[in-house]
Amino acid sequence: MTKFKIFYFIFFIFYLINQLQAKEPGTLITEIVNEASIILSSSDPVESKIIKLNNIAETNVDINGIGMYTLGKYRKKLNEDQKRKYNKLFKSYFLKSFSSRLVDYSDPKISVVSEKKINEKYTIVNTVLEETSKNPEIKIDWRIYTKNPERPLIRDLIVEGLSLARTQKEEFKSIIQNNNGDINYLFKSLEEFIIK
Secondary structure (H helix, E strand, O other): OOHHHHHHHHHHHHHHHHHHHOOOHHHHHHHHHHHHHHHHHOOOOHHHHHHHHHHHHHHHEOHHHHHHHHHHHHHHHOOHHHHHHHHHHHHHHHHHHHHHHHOOOOOOOEEEEEEEEOOOOEEEEEEEEOOOOOOOOEEEEEEEEOOOOOOOEEEEEEEOOEEHHHHHHHHHHHHHHOOOOOHHHHHHHHHHHHHO
């Protein structure tokens, strides 16, 4: 085999490996939901469940992307120090908010219904949180960022038509606007939530 053929053979093998590693958005959501369900239905202490749920979020959610989106036009006004501070605060805020909402569920049953590729960067995965004796059925759409197909990331959840990222953006905008455009009031609000 010539060096030229060996090069293409190795290239082909790496291509196949990458294709096998790339996850379809629907598969990603199924795996995340199954992993979270195992954690939530376990007899582990709440603190342990929160740590494990946060690990899932840090691996599969584009927390920085969501954070920048929720700042809207104000992200352009931040200097580098403020960006670093905001990213750190938002990550802590997001993880606390995420895990505290989920930890109340004992064994959520979420089924993937369909997925639709919007463009090269985004796919929407439609799921249903199954009805229980306490709660009605809830439609949840997952906005998956697929620019890097080997590492798809969750960018938003749309619950019964309501975008959580957009809702957060409006809330942050209101805090900043009600304080004369001073971003420090948002930082303070995030800090207060984190230490509660």
